[in-house]
Amino acid sequence: MSYHNLLIQENGSITTIAINRPKKLNALNKETIQELHDAFADADADENCRVIIITGSGDKAFVAGADISEFADFDVTQGADLARKGQELLFDFVAHLETPVIAAVNGFALGGGLELAMASHFRIASDQAKMGLPEVSLGVIPGYGGTQRLAQLVGKGKAMELIMTAGMIGAEDAKEWGLVNHVVSQEELLPLCQKIAGKIARNSGTAIAAAIRSINAGFDKSKNGFETEILEFGSLFGTEDFTEGTTAFLEKRKPAF
Ligand code: COA
Secondary structure, X not given: OOOOOEEEEXXXXXXXXXXXXXXXXXXXXXXXXXXXXXXXXXXXXXXXXXXXXXXXXXXXXXXXXXXXXXXXXXOHHHHHHHHHHHHHHHHHHHHOOOOOEEEXXXXXXXXXXXXXXXXXOEEEEEOOOEEEOHHHHHOOOOOOOHHHHHHHHHOHHHHXXXXXXXXOEEHHHHHHHOOOOEEEOHHHHHHHHHHHHHHHHOOOHHHHHHHHHHHHHOOOOOOOHHHHHHHHHHHHOOOHHHHHHHHHHHOOOOOOO
């Protein structure tokens, strides 16, 4: 598939999706959100793809937010629709994807950009990255899950301060806060993401999908995370990957998942 606003690179079991609107600092317009949905769905359905890396093209921005020019004249109903559709199509979709998603935060990750990074399963940042949810400076609040995921990741007090001040934090602070797992130079960012993705790709994709579902269940008030874990754990005993993983261990060889 080809896209207007995305660059897709498939490298063995790793698919890298780069948002490619550098002149607009990769801001998420409606078309890009739909394309991202399609690209994530496509990679998730591809059995060769074991890990997805999402990043921004250019050196300046991961994503500088939702495209402000598209919603500046929206009314109340259109505003609610924008948030609901965006969450369904992209942010919740990514958070619940069964293929692991790593966000490689290569520059500004603001508003919808930080929300996309936070919807990803974990984040790695370059030392150039700057993160924030500046929506209250525009008279709105984060609408793509930001009020929820930021508080889950960094705690309520820090989320309150970052959102209320519309401030930005650098990569080292983001690491200290637990928002990103690692900070490296811009040049090292994609290689480190690929190295970690390579480690993930050697493990059972079926088991990883069950781990994602179990971890997510703990953050879903309609589910019991511990009960989900028990059921997911049990169901894995009926899979080929479990037979292969345990047999390989007992035969002192590497598993072939
Ligand atoms: N929506 C639409 N366009 C955006 C955008 C966004 N969220 N963020 C940046 N752009 C556009 C700018 O309008 C500009 O376009 P132009 O060249 O046609 O005028 C281009 O991207 C470059 O941005 P610019 O502001 O000139 O770069 P800068 O280096 O001076 O500032 C930022 C960088 C990130 C600080 C600044 O662009 C910014 O504050 N962006 C908005 C961030 C935001 O509020 N996001 C949350 C949205 S809900």
